[in-house]
Amino acid sequence: MKNRPANMGGNERFSSWNFTATRIPRPQIQPNCLSQHRKNALCLPALSDPSFSEMSQAPCTKPPDQLSTDCLHSQDSLDRLSVDDFWQEVQNIQQSGSDSEQEGSVGDAKQPEEGEQEKEWLQDAGLSTLISEDSEDVDNVGLLSTLTRTQAAAVQRRLDTYTCSVRKKNKQPVRDVRDIFRADNSKKTLMETKDSGRDSQTSCPLDSCGREFFITDVAYSEQAAILQKQTKLRSRNSRRRKDDGTLPKLIPVQCRLGVTRIGDLSAQDVKKVRQLALIDMTALCDILEVELKRHRLGKRKIHESCLFGVPLATLVENDQKIKPNTTVPLILQAMFSYLEKKGLDSEGILRVPGSQSRIKNLQQKLETNFYPGLFSWEEVNPNDVAALLKKFIRELPAPLLTPEHLHTFNTVQYIQDLQQRLYVLNLLVLLLPEPNRSTLKALLEYLEKVVSREKKNRMSLWNVSTIMAPNLFMHKGVPPSKPAEGDEKEQAERAADVMRLLIQYQDLLWTIPNFLMIQVRKLNESSSRRYQFYDKRIKNLLRKMQSEKTEKNPPEASPPVISGPYRTVKIQVAPLLSDSMEVRLDTDSRAVDVLAEFHMNLRSMGNSVVKRNGSTAYPDCAIYEVGGNIGEHCLDPNTYLLDLYNNNPSGEWIIKLRPASDKLF
Incomplete structure (x- = not known):
C-alpha cells in the first residue's frame, strides 16, 4: 500500500461521493440566502488561485443596487469563488428521489482480496501467463520486451505482491520475479536510449508565445521519473512558476507520423494500447505515490426499463441493431441534439433543476414511445431534458467512468503538476471501454458547447464543472472514503477541477501518445517475428530458400540500392x-x-x-x-x-x- 501524497496533509482520500446513505453537509452561508451570498461575492477582490480559494464570509459593504458594472460582468471569477452550485446539485439529486427508486438494484462495491487486485491487473495488462503454469508465451515475451524501465518496475511490483500473497495462502508456488526480469545492465529496454537524450524536454518547455508543449513521444512514467530527479536536485531557493488557477494552452509536440486518435486503430491494436496504457499509468501513479483501487460491483436486479438503469454496453448493443456502427446510445444522441437546438442559449441550463413531476412524466413517455418513434420533442422544456440527462448518467448500473477506474479519476485531483494530471487522465480515457469512452466524449462535447455560449446562458467552464462533477464522480455502487471534518468544500473544488480538465483538454485526452504507438509497432514486429520462426520446419524451409537464392543471384549481381x-x-x-x-x-x-x-x-x-x-x-x-x-x-x-x-x-x-x-x- 502506498503512502498518501504529501500534499494531502492529514486529509483522507476522496475516492467518490455517496449520496444515498448519508447527506453530505453543505457549507453554512451566513446568514443571508444563497443569492445574497453570491451578490456579496461579487465585491470580493480576485484571488491568485480562484479554483482553490477560500470562500469569504465577510458581508458586502455595498447595497445590491449600487453594484458596479465591472462587478456584474465578473461572472467567471464569481463562479470560482465558491462551489455553491456543487452543493445545490447534490441537494437536487437527494430531493429528486431517483436514487431511492434504484435502491437495491446495485449491490455494494467490493474491493478484491489481497492478491486478487494484482491478479486482475496482470490479466488486464495482458500478462496473465506470468502467474499461470504456462512458462512460455509469445505475446508476453513480446510485451515485456517493449516496456521501459519504469513500466517494467511497475509490473515487477505487482507480480511480487501477488507472489507474496499466494505464498501466504499456501498455494502452489508461482514463477519467481527474478526469472522474468533478469538483471542485465548491458542491455537497455525499449526507448531508454531515446529517453536519456530528452531529459531536458520533460520540464514542459514553452514556445515564443508562452504556451506549454504537451510531450507524448516519451513515456509518461519516464517523464515523471526524470522530473522527480530534477526536483530533488533543484535548489530550495529556486523559483517555480506560480499557479494562478488559469488553464494554459497546451500544444502537442508535432510528430511527423501525425496524430493518432483512439478510433484510428484496429480493434487488435486498441487492445494492445489499453494493455500498455494500464502498465504506464500504474508506473506513473507509483512514482507520484497515488494509490490505485479497483472496485467490483455486486449483483444487481434486472430492470424492466429499456432506457434508464440499463447497462451502457447493453444499450449500445441494442441500438446497433437499429443503427449500425452506433457507439453512443440513441436516447443520449436525441437528448444532445434537442439541447443543442433549444437549450444552449437558455440561462442557467444544467443549473435549473426543472420540475420533478414533468421530469418523471417525460421519462415514462420516453420509455414507452422513444423506440417506436412516437415521441415528440416539440413541447418539452429544455431544463427538464437537461435534468433528465444528468439523471440518466446517475442511474447507470455502473459508473460511466467504470467501477475499476472511478477511484483513480478521483485521485487525479491530488496530483500537483497540471501536465502529470493530464497524463493520468489521458491514460485513463484510453482504458475506458468503447461505449463508456464514446459516451463520455459526446457528453464533454456538449458541455463544451454550453460553455461556448456563456454570454447568453451564464454558464462558465467552472460553473458547468461544479454542476456536472457530482453526476460523474458520485455513484451509490462505489463506496466513498469519509473526508475529514471541514474538508467537504475542498474536495468539491478538487472534483470540479478534474471535471474542468476533462472539458477543457478533451482533444488532447482522446489521442494516443506517440510512445504508445511506438510500443505497439514494436510489439507487432516482435510477435510477427516470433510466430514466423516459431516452427522449426519454417526455419529450415526459409534457410533452404535463402541458400538457393544466393546460388542463383551471387552478391555481385545484386541490384544497387x-x-x-x-x-x-x-x-x-x-x-x-x-x-x-x-x-x-x-x-x-x-x-x-x-x-x-x-x-x-x-x-x-x-x-x-x-x-x-x-x-x-x-x-x-x-x-x-x-x-x-x-x-x-x-x-x-x-x-x-x-x-x-x-x-x-x-x-x-x-x-x-x-x-x-x-x-x-
Whole structure:
C-alpha cells in the first residue's frame, strides 16, 4: 500500500461521493440566502488561485443596487469563488428521489482480496501467463520486451505482491520475479536510449508565445521519473512558476507520423494500447505515490426499463441493431441534439433543476414511445431534458467512468503538476471501454458547447464543472472514503477541477501518445517475428530458400540500392477507381497532398458532385496503413508519408471511405 501524497496533509482520500446513505453537509452561508451570498461575492477582490480559494464570509459593504458594472460582468471569477452550485446539485439529486427508486438494484462495491487486485491487473495488462503454469508465451515475451524501465518496475511490483500473497495462502508456488526480469545492465529496454537524450524536454518547455508543449513521444512514467530527479536536485531557493488557477494552452509536440486518435486503430491494436496504457499509468501513479483501487460491483436486479438503469454496453448493443456502427446510445444522441437546438442559449441550463413531476412524466413517455418513434420533442422544456440527462448518467448500473477506474479519476485531483494530471487522465480515457469512452466524449462535447455560449446562458467552464462533477464522480455502487471534518468544500473544488480538465483538454485526452504507438509497432514486429520462426520446419524451409537464392543471384549481381530522399509507391484505391494510384514521395509529401491528387483523379473520372454554390464535394475518404507493424491505421492528414514508409516499409496503403460514424448533433 502506498503512502498518501504529501500534499494531502492529514486529509483522507476522496475516492467518490455517496449520496444515498448519508447527506453530505453543505457549507453554512451566513446568514443571508444563497443569492445574497453570491451578490456579496461579487465585491470580493480576485484571488491568485480562484479554483482553490477560500470562500469569504465577510458581508458586502455595498447595497445590491449600487453594484458596479465591472462587478456584474465578473461572472467567471464569481463562479470560482465558491462551489455553491456543487452543493445545490447534490441537494437536487437527494430531493429528486431517483436514487431511492434504484435502491437495491446495485449491490455494494467490493474491493478484491489481497492478491486478487494484482491478479486482475496482470490479466488486464495482458500478462496473465506470468502467474499461470504456462512458462512460455509469445505475446508476453513480446510485451515485456517493449516496456521501459519504469513500466517494467511497475509490473515487477505487482507480480511480487501477488507472489507474496499466494505464498501466504499456501498455494502452489508461482514463477519467481527474478526469472522474468533478469538483471542485465548491458542491455537497455525499449526507448531508454531515446529517453536519456530528452531529459531536458520533460520540464514542459514553452514556445515564443508562452504556451506549454504537451510531450507524448516519451513515456509518461519516464517523464515523471526524470522530473522527480530534477526536483530533488533543484535548489530550495529556486523559483517555480506560480499557479494562478488559469488553464494554459497546451500544444502537442508535432510528430511527423501525425496524430493518432483512439478510433484510428484496429480493434487488435486498441487492445494492445489499453494493455500498455494500464502498465504506464500504474508506473506513473507509483512514482507520484497515488494509490490505485479497483472496485467490483455486486449483483444487481434486472430492470424492466429499456432506457434508464440499463447497462451502457447493453444499450449500445441494442441500438446497433437499429443503427449500425452506433457507439453512443440513441436516447443520449436525441437528448444532445434537442439541447443543442433549444437549450444552449437558455440561462442557467444544467443549473435549473426543472420540475420533478414533468421530469418523471417525460421519462415514462420516453420509455414507452422513444423506440417506436412516437415521441415528440416539440413541447418539452429544455431544463427538464437537461435534468433528465444528468439523471440518466446517475442511474447507470455502473459508473460511466467504470467501477475499476472511478477511484483513480478521483485521485487525479491530488496530483500537483497540471501536465502529470493530464497524463493520468489521458491514460485513463484510453482504458475506458468503447461505449463508456464514446459516451463520455459526446457528453464533454456538449458541455463544451454550453460553455461556448456563456454570454447568453451564464454558464462558465467552472460553473458547468461544479454542476456536472457530482453526476460523474458520485455513484451509490462505489463506496466513498469519509473526508475529514471541514474538508467537504475542498474536495468539491478538487472534483470540479478534474471535471474542468476533462472539458477543457478533451482533444488532447482522446489521442494516443506517440510512445504508445511506438510500443505497439514494436510489439507487432516482435510477435510477427516470433510466430514466423516459431516452427522449426519454417526455419529450415526459409534457410533452404535463402541458400538457393544466393546460388542463383551471387552478391555481385545484386541490384544497387536507390539513394536519395525519394520513393515511388502504389496506393490501392479500388473500388473508388479502377486501378491503383502511383505516387512519388519526397520529404515534404503529406497524406493531405496525396488525397488532393486523388480528388483530382475522381473529378476527371466524373466521380465528384458539384454543389449549387459551385464547390465540389468528394466522398469522405482517408488513407489507411495496413499490415507490417500495424493492424490498420487511419492516417492523420498531416502525416509525412516518406517517414511513415521508412517506419513501416512492409505495410500497404489503401484509400477508402471512412466508416459511417455517429452524427450526434
